[in-house]
Amino acid sequence: MKKSIKKTFKKSISLLKKPKFAIPFVIVLVTGLYGGYRIQKHYHFLGDGVTHINWADMDSFMETARSDDKRMPKFHQESLLANVPSSKTYDSKTGKMVPVAVWDSWPVQNPDGTVADFHGYRLVLGLTSKNARNDGEAKIGIYAQKISDNSNDISTWKYLGDAFNTPYEGAPNGKPDKYLSKKYGEWSGSTVMMNSKDSSIRLFYANAMLDDAGQALTTAEITLDPQNGSDWNSGLVINHDKAKDHKTVFTGDGEYYQIPSQNPGHAAKASEELTMRDPHFVQDGDQYYLIFEGNTGSKYNIQGERNFTNYSNYGDWNTYRYMKNKFAMNKDSISYGKAYYANAAIGKIQLNKDFSVKKVMKPMVVANMVDDEIERVNLFQFQGKWYLFATSWGAKFASTDKNYENKVFMMGYVSENGINGDYKKLNGNGMVMISNTGGPDFTYAHLVIPNKDQKNDKMVVTSFEDSHTFAPSFLMQLKGRETHIITDRVLDQGALVDNGKYYDAEPQVLNN
Numbered sequence: 128m129k130k131s132i133k134k135t136f137k138k139s140i141s142l143l144k145k146p147k148f149a150i151p152f153v154i155v156l157v158t159g160l161y162g163g164y165r166i167q168k169h170y171h172f173l174g175d176g177v178t179h180i181n182w183a184d185m186d187s188f189m190e191t192a193r194s195d196d197k198r199m200p201k202f203h204q205e206s207l208l209a210n211v212p213s214s215k216t217y218d219s220k221t222g223k224m225v226p227v228a229v230w231d232s233w234p235v236q237n238p239d240g241t242v243a244d245f246h247g248y249r250l251v252l253g254l255t256s257k258n259a260r261n262d263g264e265a266k267i268g269i270y271a272q273k274i275s276d277n278s279n280d281i282s283t284w285k286y287l288g289d290a291f292n293t294p295y296e297g298a299p300n301g302k303p304d305k306y307l308s309k310k311y312g313e314w315s316g317s318t319v320m321m322n323s324k325d326s327s328i329r330l331f332y333a334n335a336m337l338d339d340a341g342q343a344l345t346t347a348e349i350t351l352d353p354q355n356g357s358d359w360n361s362g363l364v365i366n367h368d369k370a371k372d373h374k375t376v377f378t379g380d381g382e383y384y385q386i387p388s389q390n391p392g393h394a395a396k397a398s399e400e401l402t403m404r405d406p407h408f409v410q411d412g413d414q415y416y417l418i419f420e421g422n423t424g425s426k427y428n429i430q431g432e433r434n435f436t437n438y439s440n441y442g443d444w445n446t447y448r449y450m451k452n453k454f455a456m457n458k459d460s461i462s463y464g465k466a467y468y469a470n471a472a473i474g475k476i477q478l479n480k481d482f483s484v485k486k487v488m489k490p491m492v493v494a495n496m497v498d499d500e501i502e503r504v505n506l507f508q509f510q511g512k513w514y515l516f517a518t519s520w521g522a523k524f525a526s527t528d529k530n531y532e533n534k535v536f537m538m539g540y541v542s543e544n545g546i547n548g549d550y551k552k553l554n555g556n557g558m559v560m561i562s563n564t565g566g567p568d569f570t571y572a573h574l575v576i577p578n579k580d581q582k583n584d585k586m587v588v589t590s591f592e593d594s595h596t597f598a599p600s601f602l603m604q605l606k607g608r609e610t611h612i613i614t615d616r617v618l619d620q621g622a623l624v625d626n627g628k629y630y631d632a633e634p635q636v637l638n639n
């Protein structure tokens with residue numbers, strides 16, 4: 128048999144030495160390779176170099192949700208529904224103190240993502256507004272908790288006020304750049320203590336701009352000083368006179384990430400998002416990065432009809448054959464409209480040391496044809512691997528399955544070959560947790576906080592509750608490519624560390 132194969136191979140080589148055979152062979156080879164290249168470029172049967180949240184993944188989420196350890200813990204204690212007691216401010220219109228609602232919030236972190244010790248305090252920044260949540264009037268507020276109190280109780284958090292007294296506070300020479308000058312709302316991001324010896328923190332947030340100008344990733348340096356002289360134990364105050372370097376970092380490039388001129392606005396039978404928000408700073412060695420929520424630009428099949436020709440958006444052959452045909456026959460359906468515009472992305476840029484853009488990088492994860500909004504991105508290194516988490520509303524999925532509409536999902540990915548490596552889906556399909564929406568114990572904007580102890584695989588997860596206060600934190604176990612939500616207990620509201628104080632809980636029963 129081996130002799131026969133060897134003889135046939137030698138005969139083929141000898142034929143190729145003859146021009147009348149070699150030329151047609153080369154033509155067929157080149158034609159085949161070019162045809163294969165054209166097919167791959169159009170359909171992406173071999174992938175396009177990024178991780179896709181595909182239709183098959185989405186279809187499997189509700190099956191994954193049957194596992195108790197993929198559900199949000201449900202708590203029963205009335206004491207865990209409290210407002211932050213100190214979260215109040217003076218309202219000049221009424222002449223009275225009024226409550227300050229807080230929703231998306233995040234801790235001040237070290238460059239490695241662990242919770243920072245800011246001169247004996249843990250700090251949290253969050254989106255706030257007077258009386259009740261109002262995204263259009265959102266301002267970033269700052270909260271402090273003394274570490275020496277050795278407590279996670281919500282009463283230990285002290286509201287310090289707004290990060291900025293004026294919209295452009297800290298802008299170079301007092302003059303905002305052209306994007307900052309259009310600011311009307313401050314939306315969520317991240318904050319890092321770059322130098323533990325000084326009193327500054329570096330804030331990254333999303334500037335929600337006027338006149339349909341979109342959103343912009345923005346940064347500033349903020350200073351907090353001791354309340355009394357040099358006595359850090361006396362409490363903290365925001366020193367607004369020391370704010371500086373308030374500037375725009377990135378607004379999209381049109382190629383990797385969609386910009387306003389590429390966005391058709393709100394579409395019939397579909398929710399059409401344009402996002403450039405939730406900037407999350409991460410440092411790897413001496414390299415700085417921002418990851419963020421965005422939408423794909425022209426280099427990654429921005430949106431539209433191309434969503435339906437990309438095999439990577441379907442996930443497997445059976446899904447490809449069935450859904451491609453279904454979309455073709457139902458172009459007037461809600462599902463088609465949502466899939467047509469869906470192009471959510473988790474983006475990444477590399478920064479210079481002055482926090483300007485060094486390099487625009489390809490997306491880490493895309494969800495074309497499946498999801499139009501992926502929020503609350505965060506990234507950290509643990510046990511030699513890079514873990515990426517994000518949250519999304521089921522109502523933003525292109526599926527018309529009613530089970531998705533009243534749910535939120537936390538998703539996760541892991542790279543075992545560096546921060547710029549290939550991100551594999553945790554738990555096989557990327558789903559980490561499912562949670563109900565609605566009700567006083569509704570939580571969202573879940574944020575996974577890495578441990579300083581690399582041997583401790585239980586991570587604290589924070590979120591907000593009912594759009595006005597910190598939610599009880601809970602624990603998630605991280606084991607390689609698998610995650611497990613610990614559902615029999617929760618921590619105090621707003622807890623950033625696991626101090627061993629727990630409240631009984633159980634896995635949520637999912638609403639229909």
